[in-house]
Amino acid sequence: MKKEPFDERQLQIRKNIFKHGFFVAIGALLLNAFLNDIGIVWANALHQNILILTMIITVVSMEFHAHNVYFERDIPRVPMLSVISGCALILAVFPCIHFAQGATFFANRSLTDEGAMVIYCVMFLINASYGIIQFLRSNRDEKINEEVFTNDN
Incomplete structure (x- = not known):
């Protein structure tokens, strides 16, 4: 099978997306550092970073899609x-079980492990949903283009 890599236009688009991701990363890290500096600890350090x-990753993936x-x-x-x-749906199961057993989203004015898991799940679901929507949209556009091309000939 012949591998068809991205063309120059697509590589330029990818470069710009990574540049946008870099600026989003800088903004998010600065905002987190500022919040921590003024005493707002919204999650434990591990969950903040993840x-x-x-x-x-979600922002960059959505722009790629x-x-x-x-x-x-x-x-x-x-x-x-x-x-x-599938991973997003599996991630959704565990917090539901924990919340049914009495877990909370926030404790001591910061996210709990279960609360962080919900946010991970939401971001993965957003990424997957947007990817599926773009996939269906591109398939529809390809079919329309094929019909136009076929009707023109």
Whole structure:
């Protein structure tokens, strides 16, 4: 199977997306440092770092999906989106069980482990949902383009 890498335009788009992600990372880290400096500890240090990282990944992934440069041409989208969606749904099960057993979202004015897990889950679900929407939209656009091309000939 011949591998068709990204063309120059797509590589430029990817470069710009990574640049945007870099600025989002700087902003998120500065905001977190400022909040911690004024005494607002919104989550324990581990969850702060992982939530910031997950947010940056979500922002960058959504922009990749929006510009249709997430996957190369020979990489199937459906299995990848299925894995992301499946992981998000599995992540959703554990907090539901813990909340049913009496866990709380916040404790001592900061996120609990379960609260952080809910936010991870939401970000993964947003990423997966947006990827699926863009996949369906690009399939629809391809079908429309094929119909127009077929009708023109």
